[in-house]
Amino acid sequence: AEEAMRLVLALCVLLGPAVDAVAVHVAVRYPAAQLPAAYSFLSLRGSGGCGLSWEAGQRLEYRGNDTWTLDLTCDATPAQLVGKCLVNDELYQSGPNVGFSPSSSPTSTWYIYPFWQATAGRYVYERNVFSPQLNNTRDIVLYVPPSWDENPLAQYPTLVMHDGQNLFNPATAFGGNAWLCQDTVNQLVMQQRMQEIVIVGVDNSPDRISELTPVPDPQYKGGNGDKYLDFIQMTVLPRLQTKYRLDLQRLGILGSSLGGLISCYAGITRPEVYQKVGCMSSSFWWSNQYVLHQLLAQRSPDPTHPVYLDSGNNGDPYGCGLVDEDDCKETLAVHNRLEKLGLQVNHTLFYYLDVGGQHNEIYWRNRFYVPCLDLYPAPQ
Numbered sequence: 001a002e003e004a005m006r007l008v009l010a011l012c013v014l015l016g017p018a019v020d021a022v023a024v025h026v027a028v029r030y031p032a033a034q035l036p037a038a039y040s041f042l043s044l045r046g047s048g049g050c051g052l053s054w055e056a057g058q059r060l061e062y063r064g065n066d067t068w069t070l071d072l073t074c075d076a077t078p079a080q081l082v083g084k085c086l087v088n089d090e091l092y093q094s095g096p097n098v099g100f101s102p103s104s105s106p107t108s109t110w111y112i113y114p115f116w117q118a119t120a121g122r123y124v125y126e127r128n129v130f131s132p133q134l135n136n137t138r139d140i141v142l143y144v145p146p147s148w149d150e151n152p153l154a155q156y157p158t159l160v161m162h163d164g165q166n167l168f169n170p171a172t173a174f175g176g177n178a179w180l181c182q183d184t185v186n187q188l189v190m191q192q193r194m195q196e197i198v199i200v201g202v203d204n205s206p207d208r209i210s211e212l213t214p215v216p217d218p219q220y221k222g223g224n225g226d227k228y229l230d231f232i233q234m235t236v237l238p239r240l241q242t243k244y245r246l247d248l249q250r251l252g253i254l255g256s257s258l259g260g261l262i263s264c265y266a267g268i269t270r271p272e273v274y275q276k277v278g279c280m281s282s283s284f285w286w287s288n289q290y291v292l293h294q295l296l297a298q299r300s301p302d303p304t305h306p307v308y309l310d311s312g313n314n315g316d317p318y319g320c321g322l323v324d325e326d327d328c329k330e331t332l333a334v335h336n337r338l339e340k341l342g343l344q345v346n347h348t349l350f351y352y353l354d355v356g357g358q359h360n361e362i363y364w365r366n367r368f369y370v371p372c373l374d375l376y377p378a379p380q
Contacts, residue, residue, distance in 0.1 A: 022077045024050055024102055025109045026070040028060055028085050029153040036116065039087050042068045044112075046083025046097075050074035057089040066153060077102050082379045085114040094118065095146065096192045099379025113154035115147035120186045123168040123201075126240065131231040134211065134224070138203040140236060141168060142244060143182050145196035146189060156198045157250035157376065159276070160232055162212060162259035164201030166361055177361040184368050195376040197252075198244055202232060212258035214265040214295075217287040225262050233273055252375060254278030254308075256364045261286055264307070264334070268295060271302040278308040278371040281359050284330035292330070296337050303342035308350045308371040309335050312357020326359045350374040 028042060043057030050072040051058065060068035072081075081100045085093045093114035100110035126140040141164045147154055165172040167181045181199055188194035205211060213222035240246060253274045255263045260282030267277030268291075284291050301307065312326040313319065320328035335351050343349035352370045357363045 022050075022074040022102065023108065024072040024074060024078075024081065024100070026060070026072060026112065027109055028068040028070075028112045028114065029066055030068075030085075030114055030151055031153070032062070032066050034117075034150065036087055036091065041088060043086045043089040044070055044083050045086060045089075045092075046081060048081040048083075049076075049078040050081060052081060052083060057086055059089075060085075074102075079103065080379065081110065083112070085112055087116065091116065095189050096195055096378030097380065113147065113151050115150045118146040118148075118150045119190060121145040121148060121182060121189075121196075123182055129236065129239065131235060133227045133231040133235065134205070134207070136205050136207070138205050140164065140203065140240070141201040142240070143168065143185065143199035143201070144244065145198065146186065147196060148198070148245075152245075154196075155245045155247040156196055157252070158198045158200060158237075158246040158248060159252045159254055159278075159376075160200045160202065160237075160274075161253075162202055162204065162255035162262065163208075164203040167199070167201045174361060177365065179361060179365040179368055181368060184365075184372060188369060188372055193378050194372050195378055197376055198246055200236065200240060200244075200246070202236060209258065212255075212262045213286060214262060214269075215287050215290050220286075225265060228262065229266050229270065233270070250275060252276030252278065254280070254371060254375075256280040256282075257359065258283050258286070261291065264291060264309075265295065267305065267307060268299055268301045271305060274305070276306050276308075276375045278375060279331075280308075280310050280364055280367075280371065281312065281326050281357075282309070282331060282334075284327050284334055289330060289333070292333050292337060296334070296341065300341045301338065301343065303344075303348060306348045306350065306375055307338060307343060308352075308374050309338075310352040310354060310367065310370065312354040312359065312363055314356065314358060326357060328353070 042060045045054050045057040046052035060070045062068050082097045098112050121144050123143045128137050129140050130137045166174055167179050170176050170178045189196055210222040210224040211228035214225035216223035253263045253266050260279035264279040267274050309331050311328040311331040313328050354367050
């Protein structure tokens with residue numbers, strides 16, 4: 001018996017400690033009445049472990065209340081699961097793959113909100129939104145993604161953008177040159193390259209310079225940026241959250257020029273609010289390069305929150321050019337400081353140089369796809 005016990009102990013040492021199985025609960029939510037006429041059942045295909053395969057699906061059980069479920073058993077906690085829902089294990093849901101990271105999720109439930117029919121999102125207006133913080137009124141224009149109308153059960157990552165007049169509608173854009181963000185996002189989503197998002201476009205006001213600057217500049221004054229950010233955080237987003245199904249736990253902020261400046265400032269000073277930051281052609285020259293020399297000398301950004309920076313260079317193929325009209329040198333200086341503070345290049349820190357790029361809406365429109373793919377890539 002003693003010899004047998006020694007053999008058992010030796011075997012335990014060789015095999016190592018037992019690994020408990022990890023359970024992942026999958027919940028698919030979709031209006032059952034809208035399923036294709038040929039519907040018989042839903043299934044899940046994918047990769048990443050837990051028995052998922054792209055070759056054959058696992059059948060989901062309908063539980064009523066527009067909900068189908070599946071319990072996956074994993075030998076160990078997977079880094080990321082990737083999948084898609086299918087009708088009758090034949091017709092894939094539209095748009096990008098859906099991802100789930102059990103190790104970083106607050107819940108063990110993987111929620112999937114598929115769609116099969118829609119092909120494009122649209123933009124809508126919320127008119128005359130009053131700001132008690134700034135004592136003025138403006139419109140808010142939102143882009144809602146392809147599945148928004150088809151699947152009213154879904155919530156979406158949300159991206160706040162500035163200068164809303166310029167984002168979607170040529171009739172309201174400066175010089176008639178809108179970014180046409182809806183076209184960019186629609187295309188990337190349907191190409192399965194980008195996650196679906198809602199964009200909240202905040203129109204600028206006659207006090208744009210003051211509202212989009214965090215501190216006063218010796219020449220241009222300004223410095224009301226915190227009140228403007230309070231307006232977004234305390235007035236705009238709570239008003240829109242339920243109606244437009246915004247997921248404010250997945251909130252980003254992006255802008256260009258002074259909008260890029262205030263976006264970077266917001267991401268650094270309000271990391272509990274914004275998890276993703278996009279700063280295009282940012283006016284980092286403001287107030288003697290305040291962001292570089294003062295803000296980043298006093299505070300470090302959250303190293304887990306992705307930051308996107310870019311600039312144009314008016315055509316110099318080798319660098320920022322002799323005539324730097326798009327803050328290329330200042331942007332690179334901020335990039336280098338963020339890297340020293342712990343952000344990882346091409347993981348949480350992205351930079352794009354637009355060769356020939358100039359400081360205007362046309363160039364921001366043409367390269368808006370770059371931050372979309374860096375900040376909201378589709379799971380692969």
